[in-house]
Amino acid sequence: MPRILVVDDNAEFGRILQAHLTAHGHEVVTAKDGEQGLALIEQESFDIVLTDILMPQRDGIEVLRQVKQRWPALPVIAVSGGGWIKAGDLLDMAERLGADRVLQKPVRRDDLLAAVDAVLKDVLRDG
Numbered sequence: 001m002p003r004i005l006v007v008d009d010n011a012e013f014g015r016i017l018q019a020h021l022t023a024h025g026h027e028v029v030t031a032k033d034g035e036q037g038l039a040l041i042e043q044e045s046f047d048i049v050l051t052d053i054l055m056p057q058r059d060g061i062e063v064l065r066q067v068k069q070r071w072p073a074l075p076v077i078a079v080s081g082g083g084w085i086k087a088g089d090l091l092d093m094a095e096r097l098g099a100d101r102v103l104q105k106p107v108r109r110d111d112l113l114a115a116v117d118a119v120l121k122d123v124l125r126d127g
Contacts, residue, residue, distance in 0.1 A: 002120055003027045003044075007037035007051040007063055008079070013105070017050065020109050021116065034058030038066055046074065048119055053080040053090045061093065068098040075119045081105030 004026050008014040011032070018028040029044070031037035035057040041049065049067055053060035064076050078094035081104065091102040100122065101115040 001025060001027050002047040002116075003029065004048045004050055004116065005029050005031060005037060005040055005044075005046045007031045007034060007049065007055070007060065009033050009052065009055040013052075017107075017112065020112055024113050024116070026116070034060060034063040037063055041067065041071065041074070047123065048075050048077060048116060050077045050079060050116075053078055053094060061090075061097065064094055064097050064099055073123075075100040075123060077101045077103060077115055077119060079103045079105060079107060 004021055006014050006017045006028055009032055014030045018030055021028045029040060031040055033055045034051065037049065037051065038058065049063065051060040051063045060078055064078060067074050067076050076099050078091060078099040080090040091104060094102050100119050103111055103115055
């Protein structure tokens with residue numbers, strides 16, 4: 001069963017992602033911000049990190065940078081609804097920094113599952 005770490009400061013959105021992914025056969029662990037997410041990656045093994053970009057403490061860009069630097073084989077899916085910066089600009093930045101997939105909020109269930117499935121197929125093909 002693939003393990004996914006969902007990092008998002010919006011607890012409700014995290015629960016929605018967790019419900020969709022769990023129903024699709026994945027084990028999901030949630031973190032409230034990038035600091036907690038990175039601490040979990042240090043302690044546990046995950047197949048995918050799915051991170052929001054705009055968060056307190058450590059944002060998703062920092063999570064992405066740290067993961068790609070320290071665990072380069074660990075795929076990252078970046079998610080953003082924007083804020084003071086347009087979501088598209090944030091997602092473009094995430095892609096340039098190595099995000100394996102990007103999704104704009106609100107995330108449709110089918111798009112979420114398709115992105116996770118595609119990343120897992122890439123890992124299996126390359127791994």
